[in-house]
Amino acid sequence: MKQKLMILGLMSSVLISFQQIGHAEVVDKYWGTLKQTYFANKTLEENNAISIKAPLRAESGAQVPFEFSVQYPQDQSQYIKSVTIIADTNPVPLTAVYHFSPDSGKAAINTRIRMESDAYIHVVAETSDGRFFMNKVPIRAAGGCGGSIGGDESLARQSAGKMKLSVKEDNTSAIKQAHLLIKHPMYTGLQQDLVSLGYRPAFFINKIVATFEGKTVFDADTYIGVSEDPNIQFPFKADKSGTLTVVIQDNEGKSFTTSTEVKVN
Amino acid sequence: MALVTGPVSATPLPMNKIAEGVYVHIGTHGDFDKDYHGDMANIGFIVGTSSVAIVDTGGSYKVGTELREAVRAVTDLPIRYVINTHIHPDHIFGNAAFAQDKPEFIGHHNLPSTLSLNHESLMRALLDVLGPDANGSEIILPTKVVDNVMEVDLGNRKLHLQAWPKSHTNTDLTVLDEKTQTFWTGDLLFITKTPSLDGDLKGWISVNEGLKAVPAKMTVPGHGDPTKDKNGMLDRQGAYLNLLLKDVREAIKNGVDMQKTIDTAAQAEKPNWVFFDLINRRNINHAYPQLEWE
Numbered sequence: 001m002k003q004k005l006m007i008l009g010l011m012s013s014v015l016i017s018f019q020q021i022g023h024a025e026v027v028d029k030y031w032g033t034l035k036q037t038y039f040a041n042k043t044l045e046e047n048n049a050i051s052i053k054a055p056l057r058a059e060s061g062a063q064v065p066f067e068f069s070v071q072y073p074q075d076q077s078q079y080i081k082s083v084t085i086i087a088d089t090n091p092v093p094l095t096a097v098y099h100f101s102p103d104s105g106k107a108a109i110n111t112r113i114r115m116e117s118d119a120y121i122h123v124v125a126e127t128s129d130g131r132f133f134m135n136k137v138p139i140r141a142a143g144g145c146g147g148s149i150g151g152d153e154s155l156a157r158q159s160a161g162k163m164k165l166s167v168k169e170d171n172t173s174a175i176k177q178a179h180l181l182i183k184h185p186m187y188t189g190l191q192q193d194l195v196s197l198g199y200r201p202a203f204f205i206n207k208i209v210a211t212f213e214g215k216t217v218f219d220a221d222t223y224i225g226v227s228e229d230p231n232i233q234f235p236f237k238a239d240k241s242g243t244l245t246v247v248i249q250d251n252e253g254k255s256f257t258t259s260t261e262v263k264v265n
Numbered sequence: 266m267a268l269v270t271g272p273v274s275a276t277p278l279p280m281n282k283i284a285e286g287v288y289v290h291i292g293t294h295g296d297f298d299k300d301y302h303g304d305m306a307n308i309g310f311i312v313g314t315s316s317v318a319i320v321d322t323g324g325s326y327k328v329g330t331e332l333r334e335a336v337r338a339v340t341d342l343p344i345r346y347v348i349n350t351h352i353h354p355d356h357i358f359g360n361a362a363f364a365q366d367k368p369e370f371i372g373h374h375n376l377p378s379t380l381s382l383n384h385e386s387l388m389r390a391l392l393d394v395l396g397p398d399a400n401g402s403e404i405i406l407p408t409k410v411v412d413n414v415m416e417v418d419l420g421n422r423k424l425h426l427q428a429w430p431k432s433h434t435n436t437d438l439t440v441l442d443e444k445t446q447t448f449w450t451g452d453l454l455f456i457t458k459t460p461s462l463d464g465d466l467k468g469w470i471s472v473n474e475g476l477k478a479v480p481a482k483m484t485v486p487g488h489g490d491p492t493k494d495k496n497g498m499l500d501r502q503g504a505y506l507n508l509l510l511k512d513v514r515e516a517i518k519n520g521v522d523m524q525k526t527i528d529t530a531a532q533a534e535k536p537n538w539v540f541f542d543l544i545n546r547r548n549i550n551h552a553y554p555q556l557e558w559e
Contacts, residue, residue: 059550
């Protein structure tokens with residue numbers, strides 16, 4: 001409960017500041033505080049090692065396409081360990097942390113996020129030897145954190161956890177591209193019922209782990225800033241045929257598994 | 266609950282009498298952004314021999330107040346029913362202007378829960394676009410819901426209310442005035458203004474066909490001019506919705522990503538609509554993630 005109140009407090013302060021900015025240019029003014037929260041005492045090197053692809057103006061805050069790729073070696077001696085996405089003005093700015101290994105082949109993700117208002121999205125990558133790279137983009141968007149307007153909760157709960165997993169056929173590279181779709185309402189816990197004044201409990205996927213032939217190739221911590229029906233493309237290394245398995249877990253502790261065969265010629 | 270009473274000097278909203286006892290105010294096409302003025306949807310009222318029903322109340326307390334003044338310029342009969350055709354802010358935020366009449370607020374059976382869970386974000390968005398002009402606007406939940414169909418009697422005048430499956434939104438309700446066969450579609454029908462999707466594309470295509478069977482001499486769309494040619498207008502809307510479905514499906518099948526699809530899908534329909542670029546892109550953003558599950 002205490003945590004909920006804090007989140008609400010943050011939300012109303014965000015609202016006030018948002019009204020002050022109006023629809024002027026997106027202003028990068030929250031990062032100082034957020035950097036302290038998530039990367040206290042770390043030196044972040046702001047550079048172009050991380051390339052980001054996202055719309056300047058999103059059509060809807062509910063499903064904002066967001067893609068990044070880190071130009072850095074991904075082998076045993078040197079690799080990107082993790083990449084964190086922070087949506088500066090969201091009620092819960094920490095959107096996702098993706099963990100990579102040399103078996104990932106590459107540190108790159110294509111996904112969709114929620115945005116409550118115009119904001120900078122900061123992306124921070126941590127290297128295996130403890131360096132931090134940062135890059136950022138401004139995106140104009142609004143209203144994505146209320147949760148979807150439509151939606152039958154019992155239906156949503158019935159189908160929550162269903163997955164579609166595919167791997168793009170590509171014989172030119174040992175790095176394959178997996179595409180994972182998860183059916184899930186990703187309830188934020190921030191929707192207050194007008195009559196009971198209670199909150200619809202948060203209900204979201206908080207962990208995604210992918211293994212290829214027993215080796216972890218991708219691992220993500222996800223939060224309520226990830227869009228409803230999470231959609232994630234991630235790379236992994238496959239130099240021989242085998243099974244790609246994905247295990248996901250929600251915040252209520254339920255887990256779901258799917259897998260697909262990957263053919264390598 | 267302290268109610269703000271309407272300013273005595275509110276100017277009555279200009280109305281068109283489109284049939285005996287049926288009055289419509291035609292909203293000005295716009296989008297829910299900084300230029301929003303609260304008056305972009307078609308709203309109105311129907312007068313029987315014993316009472317009045319309001320069909321949608323406009324997008325702010327101010328617009329609702331002006332609609333109430335327009336009723337009072339025509340009749341002193343009590344306003345017993347306020348019908349909301351769906352959840353969108355441009356149709357519901359005038360509700361508070363009618364609270365003093367203590368009417369039944371009627372909506373689709375999904376409206377109470379959906380409105381209730383989204384009240385905070387709807388209110389916040391309204392304040393953001395209207396600022397002080399949002400004053401007095403509040404969310405008022407239905408006091409009566411339509412599960413499937415319902416009849417409302419205004420005195421020698423029956424209204425047939427029908428709740429539809431998830432299509433434009435998950436709260437769509439239509440109103441048919443039996444006496445004059447005037448049919449209010451809410452946002453299940455857009456004329457001139459690009460149809461805006463906030464529900465289920467395939468559901469809307471199916472409801473679009475279903476609406477053709479409703480007997481109507483005059484049809485009031487949620488946006489655009491009232492028409493005697495309901496089915497012709499539904500065909501136009503259907504052409505857009507079907508092209509949107511076809512193009513997005515094809516894009517997904519061919520591995521074209523969402524952002525690229527937003528730039529390209531349904532472009533052939535652009536000459537037929539206003540606000541096309543804005544709304545079509547949003548529709549694709551809404552439909553693409555749903556259709557990936559086919």
